[in-house]
Amino acid sequence: MARPIQELSSLISEFPGIGPRQARRIVQFLLTKTPAFREKLAEILRAIGATTEQCMSCFRYDDSGNGRTCSICANVERDSKILMVVEKDADIENVEASHAYRGLYFVLGGLIPMTERKNASYVRSTELQEKIKKNGISEIILALSTTPEGDYTGRELMDLMKSIKPDLKISFLGRGLSVGAEIEYADSETLRNALKNRA
Ligand SMILES: [Zn+2]
Structure with a gap:
């Protein structure tokens, strides 16, 4: 077996925004905590895959126990014609x-790199098109970061x-x-x- 400190460091360095030093x-930090803390963490890590499901409608992860549809998508009080x-x-x-x-909501799962020609494979654009076609969506709010990649x-x-539904109302949240x-x-x-000021 590899040395635990090294092995754990290497796994954690795969987390978003975490480099080898962090x-x-x-x-x-974990070594300074009590064995009970580490045991609890290990227990939750083991359980999280079993108790959390990805919503088949918006692709967010949810542990509300609703099955394949998350608590937001399952809420009939929400306006199902608007998709953020x-x-x-x-x-x-x-x-x-x-x-x-x-x-x-709809979770894209990333942004499209500006250097790439084959755009669609980077985000859930096919799934998004399907959803717009099937679910009677009339308005889309693009809530992406106001960075060059988000704009792109x-x-x-x-x-x-627009190519699949020309009368779709589309606004950019980032303009505010x-x-x-x-x-x-x-x-x-x-x-x-x-x-309020989306345009
Ligand atoms: Zn959902």
Whole structure:
């Protein structure tokens, strides 16, 4: 067996935004905690795959026990004609915290790299088109980061969506945010204003 400190560091360094040095710091931190803390962490890590499901409708991960449809998609009080397209689950958590939005979501699973020609394979664009066709969506809100890659992805998706449903109303949430802003970190007031002024 490989040496545990090294092996754990290498696994943690695969996490988003974590480099090898930070990974080693996290391992050191875990070593300072009690065995009970580490046992609890190991237990949750084992359970998370078994108790969490990916929603077949919006692709977010959910542990509400609703089965294959998450608690947001299953909520009949929400406006199923409006779809907010986000990059990742954390963006949904933040928009939900603002209580400013009552439609449904769709998780793209990333952004389209500007250097790539074969765009579609990087995000769930096929699934998005299917959803628009089947679910009677009348409005799309593109809630992507206001970075060059976010803008590029938004434009590519807009062309794609217009080609399958020309009368679709499409707006960009980011136009109400400052340049470089990420949906995940925007405060509630900013999100409320951006939603109100979406264009
Ligand atoms: Zn869902």
